[in-house]
Amino acid sequence: MALTIAFWILAVVMILAALGVVLLRNVFRAALSLILCFLMVAGLYITLSADFLAAVQILIYVGAISVLIILAIMMTREVQRGSPPNRLQLPAFVVALLFLEVLVLTLINTPWQIASTPPLAPTTAAIATILFGEGGFILPVEIAAVLLLSAIIGAIVLAREK
Amino acid sequence: MTLGLEHYLILSALLFSIGLYGVLAKRNAVIILMCIELMLNAVNITLVAFSRYVVPALLTGQIFAIFVIVVAAAEVAVGLAIILAIYRGLEDIDVTKINLMKW
Numbered sequence: 001m002a003l004t005i006a007f008w009i010l011a012v013v014m015i016l017a018a019l020g021v022v023l024l025r026n027v028f029r030a031a032l033s034l035i036l037c038f039l040m041v042a043g044l045y046i047t048l049s050a051d052f053l054a055a056v057q058i059l060i061y062v063g064a065i066s067v068l069i070i071l072a073i074m075m076t077r078e079v080q081r082g083s084p085p086n087r088l089q090l091p092a093f094v095v096a097l098l099f100l101e102v103l104v105l106t107l108i109n110t111p112w113q114i115a116s117t118p119p120l121a122p123t124t125a126a127i128a129t130i131l132f133g134e135g136g137f138i139l140p141v142e143i144a145a146v147l148l149l150s151a152i153i154g155a156i157v158l159a160r161e162k
Numbered sequence: 163m164t165l166g167l168e169h170y171l172i173l174s175a176l177l178f179s180i181g182l183y184g185v186l187a188k189r190n191a192v193i194i195l196m197c198i199e200l201m202l203n204a205v206n207i208t209l210v211a212f213s214r215y216v217v218p219a220l221l222t223g224q225i226f227a228i229f230v231i232v233v234a235a236a237e238v239a240v241g242l243a244i245i246l247a248i249y250r251g252l253e254d255i256d257v258t259k260i261n262l263m264k265w
Binding site for chain 1 (some may be wrong): 164165166167168169170171172173175176177178179181182183184186187188189190192193196197199200203204206207210211213214215216217218219220221222223224225227228229230232233234235236237238239240242243244245246247251255257258
């Protein structure tokens with residue numbers, strides 16, 4: 001019961017924050033709204049008993065990505081001019097609404113095979129075993145490391161003064 | 163009313179649609195990047211919800227969500243570096259005015 005109440009509070013605040021990202025005129029306030037949305041997503045992970053992912057969400061999204069975005073906003077000085085919509089506002093709204101409708105109809109009409117077993121309580125050790133253990137995801141982990149390194153080098157090369 | 167898989171899926175569909183609208187309808191490149199982050203978060207919620215309700219013992223969805231977060235971090239770093247480079251050259255990040263590569 002408490003889980004249901006928490007879900008509805010998190011869901012409502014998350015959707016309102018996401019709408020704030022899209023609708024607020026001030027870019028800086030939109031970024032703060034985005035951070036609130038990230039926090040609510042971390043709460044949703046907790047209601048899904050994904051404790052490790054909730055911590056990762058707060059560390060990476062709320063901690064790092066939001067700082068990067070705010071830094072970019074400060075360096076591009078677009079705060080006053082705001083975020084006006086372009087000419088495609090109405091078609092974009094229609095496309096998003098149609099996409100949502102198709103998605104929701106498909107979701108409701110699909111018979112999902114819900115498992116009856118309860119979820120693992122602390123997930124960190126299990127995730128580590130799957131990621132680094134025998135027959136696990138060790139090759140994707142190495143590739144992710146290479147991807148991060150190339151992203152760092154690419155960002156430095158792109159952003160530095162000539 | 164008990165909490166089910168459909169609640170999370172519809173919630174993430176809503177979040178994804180809001181992000182889609184923002185990507186299609188906004189001029190500011192930073193806002194578009196923020197909306198892409200919203201869409202990636204929606205996909206992550208879907209993955210974790212499937213992991214919780216369909217394969218609770220395997221955690222495969224959570225592993226995929228971790229990789230999505232890694233790629234999102236790389237994407238936002240490179241994307242913001244590109245936006246800063248464009249801003250240095252054009253003094254503007256309005257995506258309707260960035261048409262250097264149009265012929």
